[in-house]
Amino acid sequence: MDIGIIGSGNIGSTAARHFVDAGHDVAISNSRGPGSLDALVDDLGPNARAATVEDAAAFGDVVLEAIPFAEYESLPADALANTTVISASNYYPDRDGEIDLDGLTETEAVAEHLPDARVIKAFNTMDYETLRDESRPEADPADRLVLFVAGDDALAKATVVGLIEDIGFAAVDLGRLTNGQLMEPGSRIYGEPMTLTEAESLLENLTF
Numbered sequence: 725m726d727i728g729i730i731g732s733g734n735i736g737s738t739a740a741r742h743f744v745d746a747g748h749d750v751a752i753s754n755s756r757g758p759g760s761l762d763a764l765v766d767d768l769g770p771n772a773r774a775a776t777v778e779d780a781a782a783f784g785d786v787v788l789e790a791i792p793f794a795e796y797e798s799l800p801a802d803a804l805a806n807t808t809v810i811s812a813s814n815y816y817p818d819r820d821g822e823i824d825l826d827g828l829t830e831t832e833a834v835a836e837h838l839p840d841a842r843v844i845k846a847f848n849t850m851d852y853e854t855l856r857d858e859s860r861p862e863a864d865p866a867d868r869l870v871l872f873v874a875g876d877d878a879l880a881k882a883t884v885v886g887l888i889e890d891i892g893f894a895a896v897d898l899g900r901l902t903n904g905q906l907m908e909p910g911s912r913i914y915g916e917p918m919t920l921t922e923a924e925s926l927l928e929n930l931t932f
């Protein structure tokens with residue numbers, strides 16, 4: 725699959741590594757432009773290329789955005805139309821400043837900015853070192869660590885779940901995009917590595 729990545733930092737570059745290793749083609753971008761990505765794409769190998777944000781957005785059947793939340797309104801809505809967009813960004817007011825989300829969850833605000841994209845919240849609950857080091861493609865799904873997903877488009881979500889499984893993690897679907905609030909910073913599952921077995925047990929006993 726062709727995967728565009730917007731944001732080449734901790735999460736963007738870690739996900740790029742996994743996607744390339746799983747046999748996907750990646751176009752990765754950042755705020756400084758493709759010329760700043762030579763070392764990263766050299767390291768990722770021939771299935772990765774450096775791109776502008778617009779080109780990464782246009783390249784991807786799926787596009788991962790992993791940028792500071794304060795920047796979400798810079799995501800190119802036209803280029804991302806009819807695209808499955810994985811939103812990994814988290815809102816930290818101390819880092820991002822006060823942003824009026826008008827009663828929306830973080831990812832609903834991203835989706836409102838990208839009205840013609842199929843936005844799925846995922847890759848936001850696990851810190852990048854765990855994402856980098858704890859891929860278990862050979863393990864039984866029950867023993868893999870979980871990446872949670874939420875979104876309104878069932879087909880897009882199934883695609884994202886497939887990618888998560890491709891790269892050696894398990895996916896747990898929390899339902900509609902509005903349930904993405906269960907994945908936000910400070911929630912019970914945020915930043916807590918857990919296997920699929922542990923996640924299912926937690927969710928059974930948890931009242932959100």
Ligand SMILES: NC(=O)c1ccc[n+]([C@@H]2O[C@H](COP(=O)([O-])OP(=O)(O)OC[C@H]3O[C@@H](n4cnc5c(N)ncnc54)[C@H](OP(=O)(O)O)[C@@H]3O)[C@@H](O)[C@H]2O)c1
Nearest residue numbers: 731732733734735754755756790791795813814848851852
């Ligand atoms: N770090 C984690 O463990 C973790 C885990 C889950 C989710 N997240 C969330 O994922 C997002 C990224 O986190 P990170 O740790 O990967 O951040 P990071 O290492 O600081 O990387 C951010 C990347 O976003 C790029 N960027 C900034 N503004 C941009 C814009 N307007 N357009 C395109 N690219 C832009 C930066 O470009 P330059 O390189 O050119 O500066 C950089 O490559 C954050 O919202 C964070 O909360 C982080």
